[in-house]
Amino acid sequence: MDAMSQPRRTALQRILGLRDFGVLVAALLIAAFFSIATPVFLTSYNLFNLLRQTSQLGIISMAMTLLIVSGEFDLSVGAIYAVTGVVTGILVNKLGMSIWVSASAGMVAGLALGYLNGLLIATTRINSFIATLSTMMVFRGLALVLSQAQPISLQLSFFMDLFGRAELFGVVPVPIVWMLGWGVAMYLLLHRTAFGVKVFATGDNREAADLAGIKTMRVKRVGFLITALAAGISAVISLSFLKTVTPTQGTGLELEAIAASVIGGTAMSGGVGSILGTFLGTFIMAEVRTGLVLLGTDAYIQDAFVGLVIALAVIINVRLSSRRK
Amino acid sequence: MEQTPFLVVDGISKSFGSTRALDSVSIAVHQGTVFGLAGENGAGKSTLIKLLCGVYQPDQGRITFAGRPHHPRDPEEAERAGISVFHQEIPVCPNLSIAANVFLGPSMPKRGLAPDWRTMNRQCVQLYGNLLGEDIDPKRLIRDCTAAEKQLALLVRVLSREARLVILDEPTTALTPPEVARLFGIIRRLQAQGITFIFISHMLEELMELSDTITVLRDGRNEGILGKAEFDGRTLSALIVGRTLAGRPDKQALKSSAEHLVVRSLGLPGEFQDVSFSVRKGEIFGLAGLAGSGRSAVARALFGAPPAQSGEILVDGVRRHIDRPRAAVEAGIGYIPEDRKALGIFNDLDVKLNLCMAGIDRFSPRGVLDKRKLRRVTAQMRDGMSIKMQSADASIRSLSGGNQQKVMISRWLALKPVILVMNEPTRGVDVGAKQEISELILKLASEGYTFVISSSELEELIHLSDWIMVFNRGRVARLLPGSEATKEQLILAATT
Numbered sequence: 001m002d003a004m005s006q007p008r009r010t011a012l013q014r015i016l017g018l019r020d021f022g023v024l025v026a027a028l029l030i031a032a033f034f035s036i037a038t039p040v041f042l043t044s045y046n047l048f049n050l051l052r053q054t055s056q057l058g059i060i061s062m063a064m065t066l067l068i069v070s071g072e073f074d075l076s077v078g079a080i081y082a083v084t085g086v087v088t089g090i091l092v093n094k095l096g097m098s099i100w101v102s103a104s105a106g107m108v109a110g111l112a113l114g115y116l117n118g119l120l121i122a123t124t125r126i127n128s129f130i131a132t133l134s135t136m137m138v139f140r141g142l143a144l145v146l147s148q149a150q151p152i153s154l155q156l157s158f159f160m161d162l163f164g165r166a167e168l169f170g171v172v173p174v175p176i177v178w179m180l181g182w183g184v185a186m187y188l189l190l191h192r193t194a195f196g197v198k199v200f201a202t203g204d205n206r207e208a209a210d211l212a213g214i215k216t217m218r219v220k221r222v223g224f225l226i227t228a229l230a231a232g233i234s235a236v237i238s239l240s241f242l243k244t245v246t247p248t249q250g251t252g253l254e255l256e257a258i259a260a261s262v263i264g265g266t267a268m269s270g271g272v273g274s275i276l277g278t279f280l281g282t283f284i285m286a287e288v289r290t291g292l293v294l295l296g297t298d299a300y301i302q303d304a305f306v307g308l309v310i311a312l313a314v315i316i317n318v319r320l321s322s323r324r325k
Numbered sequence: 326m327e328q329t330p331f332l333v334v335d336g337i338s339k340s341f342g343s344t345r346a347l348d349s350v351s352i353a354v355h356q357g358t359v360f361g362l363a364g365e366n367g368a369g370k371s372t373l374i375k376l377l378c379g380v381y382q383p384d385q386g387r388i389t390f391a392g393r394p395h396h397p398r399d400p401e402e403a404e405r406a407g408i409s410v411f412h413q414e415i416p417v418c419p420n421l422s423i424a425a426n427v428f429l430g431p432s433m434p435k436r437g438l439a440p441d442w443r444t445m446n447r448q449c450v451q452l453y454g455n456l457l458g459e460d461i462d463p464k465r466l467i468r469d470c471t472a473a474e475k476q477l478a479l480l481v482r483v484l485s486r487e488a489r490l491v492i493l494d495e496p497t498t499a500l501t502p503p504e505v506a507r508l509f510g511i512i513r514r515l516q517a518q519g520i521t522f523i524f525i526s527h528m529l530e531e532l533m534e535l536s537d538t539i540t541v542l543r544d545g546r547n548e549g550i551l552g553k554a555e556f557d558g559r560t561l562s563a564l565i566v567g568r569t570l571a572g573r574p575d576k577q578a579l580k581s582s583a584e585h586l587v588v589r590s591l592g593l594p595g596e597f598q599d600v601s602f603s604v605r606k607g608e609i610f611g612l613a614g615l616a617g618s619g620r621s622a623v624a625r626a627l628f629g630a631p632p633a634q635s636g637e638i639l640v641d642g643v644r645r646h647i648d649r650p651r652a653a654v655e656a657g658i659g660y661i662p663e664d665r666k667a668l669g670i671f672n673d674l675d676v677k678l679n680l681c682m683a684g685i686d687r688f689s690p691r692g693v694l695d696k697r698k699l700r701r702v703t704a705q706m707r708d709g710m711s712i713k714m715q716s717a718d719a720s721i722r723s724l725s726g727g728n729q730q731k732v733m734i735s736r737w738l739a740l741k742p743v744i745l746v747m748n749e750p751t752r753g754v755d756v757g758a759k760q761e762i763s764e765l766i767l768k769l770a771s772e773g774y775t776f777v778i779s780s781s782e783l784e785e786l787i788h789l790s791d792w793i794m795v796f797n798r799g800r801v802a803r804l805l806p807g808s809e810a811t812k813e814q815l816i817l818a819a820t821t
Contacts (some may be wrong), residue, residue: 192694194686194688194692195692197674197678197682197685197689198685201674201682204672204674205672207667208670209671210650211650211660211669213651213653213654215651271672271673
């Protein structure tokens with residue numbers, strides 16, 4: 001076709017050269033370990049359950065990956081997740097609005113908070129760690145004040161089925177479908193569009209991107225909107241499944257999302273990362289937690305294991321990328 | 326003064342895999358001299374240096390330093406023996422004072438457990454006075470120092486540790502001409518005190534000015550040694566490149582008469598004021614002047630990074646409001662920055678994305694990436710610009726500096742803007758690639774591309790430009806036709 005004499009590579013070589021291949025192998029090895037250790041692990045019930053439990057984290061992590069690749073990150077996603085839920089709950093219960101309108105309003109509220117994050121960083125140029133650390137506390141406070149620190153219970157409805165409780169073909173919990181749909185959208189956006197290239201360029205070398213005519217601040221602001229949208233979708237899935245909303249929900253979710261991105265090979269310095277990797281990273285975290293539960297491990301030790309997995313993943317990643325040079 | 330040389334490298338070889346980086350290279354450095362080392366990138370200069378300071382071990386050959394065999398296993402051992410290297414990137418602790426940076430380490434003066442600042446500051450002032458003949462405030466923080474002052478702090482640091490041979494690896498790249506002159510003065514002073522230097526530079530003029538002898542490496546071999554009496558730019562570049570560089574080509578007489586770019590009383594407070602010029606289609610317009618004279622600020626202002634605050638810019642007779650890079654791109658202006666690594670290249674992206682970055686929207690119908698199209702554009706540019714690369718999907722880091730620079734130029738050619746603003750077009754590329762890029766610029770100009778080039782290399786400017794505008798402290802000092810300009814005139818206009 002074209003004049004680029006591209007060295008022909010076999011399918012195997014191409015797969016082995018993929019950045020995400022290592023994460024996939026790790027995910028499979030961990031799965032193999034738990035399958036041998038406990039017979040319950042490798043059952044469709046357990047796997048679907050595992051994926052359903054991780055779907056909210058997965059949605060947020062994949063958005064977070066896009067933001068990290070652009071060179072920023074968002075510690076306030078957990079709080080935005082709570083605000084979206086609380087706003088929805090209040091509109092339904094106190095004002096008697098329909099769940100559809102309320103949930104939309106909740107997501108718009110979440111988006112507004114994401115817009116605020118972007119605005120704060122664009123106008124003050126504060127580092128996003130500090131900026132979103134502060135908005136995390138402010139947004140969490142907002143959720144607590146709005147709800148008077150009380151959980152809000154909701155009525156079952158078709159909406160709940162659609163977003164949280166139904167099972168596609170009677171087996172696949174619907175949150176998984178939403179996660180996969182969001183994952184495909186994120187994959188296409190980051191890896192198959194001009195916007196995605198700008199995200200990579202912005203995180204790789206901000207000044208060079210500016211000098212190539214890319215509006216890097218706009219790229220980052222869109223990134224904050226996308227993470228806020230992901231937090232909103234996750235909140236809707238959560239309230240649909242649990243029929244209840246608490247102002248403290250999603251505490252620590254931001255760090256888990258960052259952890260999943262990092263396990264999946266995303267560089268905290270920006271410019272490197274993949275949606276597939278992050279999906280697998282989320283999966284690995286869920287595997288470790290569920291597997292340990294099935295093995296009957298003390299619940300308190302699980303976080304310690306997930307911590308070890310993060311360290312291990314980063315060490316392997318650094319090794320791999322230095323060899324590639 | 327015939328004596329046994331201070332440092333003798335005898336028939337040293339080093340291979341990396343199948344590549345022979347050094348092939349029985351021998352050098353002899355006498356005490357108290359400046360030993361110039363020249364060669365293209367990849368000629369073996371850095372490998373030789375790394376052998377001397379213990380980063381690599383030689384496959385064959387012997388090194389004798391101060392009469393003793395010198396086979397350091399790591400840089401620390403080399404430093405103990407008295408050999409210190411001075412890198413292009415200067416490692417310092419920016420939030421500590423000059424004195425702290427000079428003394429940092431196990432031998433730092435202490436009072437009990439706390440650092441003894443008074444002694445350190447006093448000793449630091451003494452060291453600066455004795456070694457450099459300069460007066461300083463030892464309490465100033467390194468982050469408030471200029472690049473030149475940081476270098477001096479490091480120089481004092483290594484000298485205070487009894488370094489007897491200092492290797493200067495491209496020490497002048499970050500310096501302004503007056504700072505270079507000051508550094509050279511200091512080196513001569515230290516030389517008189519018996520310190521020996523190995524001096525590496527791409528700038529032939531600097532090599533000839535400072536060195537007592539110049540050794541040229543090419544493809545890992547000794548290519549020649551010149552004594553002070555034999556120094557000559559043409560001879561030297563011929564030795565480095567292996568062929569004689571072409572002289573200045575005859576400029577075509579008058580090009581098309583259409584005024585392509587017109588700048589009227591452009592100003593940016595603190596940088597430059599009242600700059601006006603016009604460039605015809607296909608012309609190369611050179612901007613000369615010392616660093617900080619406003620020439621590179623003018624180049625950046627043409628691209629809106631940052632924009633000028635007064636005056637106007639016209640492209641093809643139409644007034645353009647250039648307030649940011651995007652607006653410049655839309656007006657048909659491309660910009661190639663002075664620091665390719667920091668401001669140009671995307672390290673983790675491949676060649677095609679690096680090349681197509683400025684036009685990524687144009688090459689992506691409805692925002693969807695068309696990788697085939699990107700590869701096709703890259704292939705066209707590779708053929709047109711003879712860029713050496715494995716494939717469009719190769720990492721940008723696998724390309725040499727000169728080829729990366731061609732990718733940077735192609736980034737704008739792929740977009741077909743017609744005015745290219747270049748800041749230091751050949752900084753950090755070796756002599757051969759320099760020549761190639763110069764030829765490319767001349768060829769593109771003859772095809773109708775218009776250039777504005779800001780450069781600190783006067784010969785390059787004279788060689789390329791149809792017009793040269795000299796800046797002095799933010800003002801236009803002189804405008805000369807390139808065919809009549811001489812280095813002396815330019816230096817005179819820039820400095821008086």
